[in-house]
Amino acid sequence: MKSASPQHVFRALADPTRRAIFEELTRQGEQTVHALTSFAGVSQPAVSKHLTVLKKARLVRHRRAGRETHYRAQPEALAPMADWLRAYSTFWRERFDRLEALLDGMEP
Amino acid sequence: MKSASPQHVFRALADPTRRAIFEELTRQGEQTVHALTSFAGVSQPAVSKHLTVLKKARLVRHRRAGRETHYRAQPEALAPMADWLRAYSTFWRERFDRLEALLDGMEP
DNA sequence: ACAACTCATAACCAAATGGTGATGATTCCG
DNA sequence: CGGAATCATCACCATTTGGTTATGAGTTGT
Structure with missing residues (x-):
């Protein structure tokens, strides 16, 4: 599952x-x-263009079925943003550090 | 600490x-x-404009000191993005649920 | 006092962005 | 078959965006 x-x-x-x-x-x-x-609430071409952008970010996948194209979300593609957040938010990092500490076996 | x-x-x-x-x-x-x-690597006015945008998002604060203005990051302002991520990333939510479970289990 | 420094704002510009209606390729159905 | 439906792409447009240089207001050091 390669990320954009x-x-x-x-x-x-x-x-x-x-x-x-x-x-x-x-x-x-x-x-x-x-x-x-x-x-x-926007035109169909506008939606298609937005879907193209989301597709390039790998945030959605599509599946052709006859004349319809079905899109679905691919939340794993949020990983780069989640990683960035974790790295640059001390607020956020603290909660993760506590998890790490717990998992590592609670070193004093 | 109100969020943008x-x-x-x-x-x-x-x-x-x-x-x-x-x-x-x-x-x-x-x-x-x-x-x-x-x-x-861009001009000073460009930086000032970027800082204004970051300021409106409450991602930075500034402090005047004589002719200088000191800016500092305000990572708590990432909370809206973190909340959004947690809500819309099942991938992410799972890791959080595991954390919650761990913390809850060790509570007694 | 005044020259140099720091920074925000103004005025401007090219490119990107988000939208539109038109068109055409497929696909479905009566 | 032929009309309706679905969707991507095209051509186009207005606005926003990210950058620039110029300027001016305030601050500092000599």
Whole structure:
């Protein structure tokens, strides 16, 4: 499961429409472009373009079925962003350090 | 410690130069605009504009000291992004659930 | 006092971005 | 078969974005 560059992921999720599409796919599961279009409130070409950007970030996969294309979220692709967060948020890191300590066998 | 909107945070961190500035402030601590300018490789006004964006996302704070302005990272402001990640990454959630479980199990 | 320094803001510009309607390739169905 | 449906791509447009240089306000050291 190769990841896209962090830049692609950060960029892709910076747009609210794109984030909404990704959230919808995460919550509701696989959706056609048609369904996503009526959900997103923008034109079908706009949705297709957003899906292309999400695809480049590997945040979604697609599956052709007849004339429909079904998209589904690929949350593992959030890993680069999660890794970045863990590295640069001391706030966040503390919680992980506690986990590490626990797992390592509670060294005094 | 009120947080900015997730949108502000996502937007602010989508730009690589801005992310680099934030990373630098996190790693090296407080820095003047001058220092950040020589680090970032863009003009001083560009740095100032980036800092304004980061400030609106509450990712940095500033402190005036004479003619210098010192900026420092405010990693707690990453919370909206971290919350979002936790909510929409099943991958991530699993690791968290394991942490929660561990902590809860050792509670008595 | 004044020259140098630090920084924010203004004015401007090219490129990227997010949107649109039009079109065409496929696919499905009556 | 032929019309309707689904979707990607094209051509285009307005706005935003990230950068620049110029400038001005405040601060410091000589």
